[in-house]
Amino acid sequence: xxLKPETKIDQDYILEARNIKKYFPIKGGxxxxxxxxxxxxxxxxxxxxxxxTLGVVGESGSGKSTLGRVxxxxxxxxxxxxxxxxxxxxxxxxxxxRPIRRDMxxxxxxxxxxxxxxxxVQELIxxxxxxxxxxxxSERKDKAISLLEKVGLRADARLKYPHExxxxxxxxISIARALALxxxxxxxxxxxxxxxxxxxxQVLNLMADLQDEFNLTYLFIAHDLSVVKHISDRVAVMYLGxxxxxxxxxxxxxxxxxxxxxxxxxxxxxxDVRNRREKIILKGDLPSPSxxxxxxxxxxxxxxxxxxxxxxxxxxxxxxxxxxxxxxxYNKPN
Ligand code: SF4
Numbered sequence: 001x002x003l004k005p006e007t008k009i010d011q012d013y014i015l016e017a018r019n020i021k022k023y024f025p026i027k028g029g030x031x032x033x034x035x036x037x038x039x040x041x042x043x044x045x046x047x048x049x050x051x052x053t054l055g056v057v058g059e060s061g062s063g064k065s066t067l068g069r070v071x072x073x074x075x076x077x078x079x080x081x082x083x084x085x086x087x088x089x090x091x092x093x094x095x096x097x098r099p100i101r102r103d104m105x106x107x108x109x110x111x112x113x114x115x116x117x118x119x120x121v122q123e124l125i126x127x128x129x130x131x132x133x134x135x136x137x138s139e140r141k142d143k144a145i146s147l148l149e150k151v152g153l154r155a156d157a158r159l160k161y162p163h164e165x166x167x168x169x170x171x172x173i174s175i176a177r178a179l180a181l182x183x184x185x186x187x188x189x190x191x192x193x194x195x196x197x198x199x200x201x202q203v204l205n206l207m208a209d210l211q212d213e214f215n216l217t218y219l220f221i222a223h224d225l226s227v228v229k230h231i232s233d234r235v236a237v238m239y240l241g242x243x244x245x246x247x248x249x250x251x252x253x254x255x256x257x258x259x260x261x262x263x264x265x266x267x268x269x270x271x272d273v274r275n276r277r278e279k280i281i282l283k284g285d286l287p288s289p290s291x292x293x294x295x296x297x298x299x300x301x302x303x304x305x306x307x308x309x310x311x312x313x314x315x316x317x318x319x320x321x322x323x324x325x326x327x328x329x330y331n332k333p334n
Contacts, residue, residue: 013083014050014185014217015071019043020080022063022070022241026290038290040066042241042297044080045316048185053211053218055232055249057225057264061286063241064221068187071219072104073097084185102132105178109190111170115162121148121173122158128180147176150213151206168199172206179214187219192227204230225268229253234322237261240297241289243316247323257325259302296328304329 020041028035041063048054056064069075071082073089082090089100108114115124125144129135135143145155151172162170171191178186188207192200208231211218222228228235229249236246237260245258256262263280282301287293293300299309308328316324317331 011047012050013047014085015048015219016081016083017044017046017067017071018081018083019045020067020070020082021078022066022075023078036290038288039241039292040289041070041077042289042292044238044241044243046236046243046246048217048219049233050184050217051211051215052233053220053231055220055222055228055235056238057222057228057235058238059223059286061240061289062238063289064223064238065189066241067238068106068189068219068221072106072187073100074106098132102181103184104187105181105183105185106187106189107171107174107178107191109193111162111167111174111194114174115170115177117162120159120161124162124173125158125177125180128177132181143180144176147179148173150179150210151176166199167195168203171195171203175203175207175210179210182214183216185217185219187221189221190223191220193222193224200227201230207231225253225264237264240287240292242297243324243326244298245323245325245327246316247325248321251321251323255323257319257323257330258298258327259304259329260298296326 021043022041023037023039025034026036026038027033044067046054056067058064066075070077073082073092077090080090081088084100084104089097092100122141122144125147126140129140129143144158148155148157153169153172162173165173192203195203204227210216220228220231232249234246234248235252237244237258239260245252245256245261252261253265256265263282266277266280284301287300295311296302296309296314299305302309314326314328316326318324319330
């Protein structure tokens, strides 16, 4: 299903994802034949407005990181279309993707793993410039110094190696590297999850400042609803490879509609004693994406499941004000 493609006339989308699927084959038997598929992403459609931050939240195994990698074309989609800046890049080969790679960057969760420990900070930031530009050595050095200063590090940090920095500083270096090519769109895959809580807010504030300064669009992936709330304009909630609900941040946090979103939000500690939500305990575990439940993927854990939920997969319904929910509770009878 698609999110009101007719609204495109009015909207400046940097990226549109249409019915994206990413299935990983499961091999078995002596002949290693394909005996099934892990449906990591199973029919996701979303549009991202230029300059906004779209938060994507879900439990581990919800498919949010795989979705990010597919949108960046670090993985090929099994099905579906990725439209970036009005170009369908779904089937682009490496040569066609090369100029696109300048505009799309990623910041990963673990700055320990994502930064090569044998390279100095200067080399790390220079690497994309060497591959993608014809900048001279002194221009690259100046660019590295300027980026380090933008992310709150001193110019002499460029002469050091990743192990000489704290986790928060390392993530600042990852951000500087991601910004080296002046990208338009950055996927942030759990960028603060590995950091101490005291450092998380600093890095989130830095990312918000850089977004304004560089006119960036973010897809911000996290499992933590409070982190997503801090930085997002809109939030999509994923469950078992599908979008359960997507809405402007205020609508989603004030009036969550999907039973899964309600359960997730009920677990977020609130300082507002008058509006504390009753905690909803979900029964069971996340089902296997290799064998998702029929109909609504959430039905095995949903307190409101009824017969229709097992028979028919709910489509994302427009309930007004940019709020969409995939749940039969909101289907109006004809
Ligand atoms: Fe629950 Fe049914 Fe709605 Fe799924 S469609 S969330 S099972 S009520």
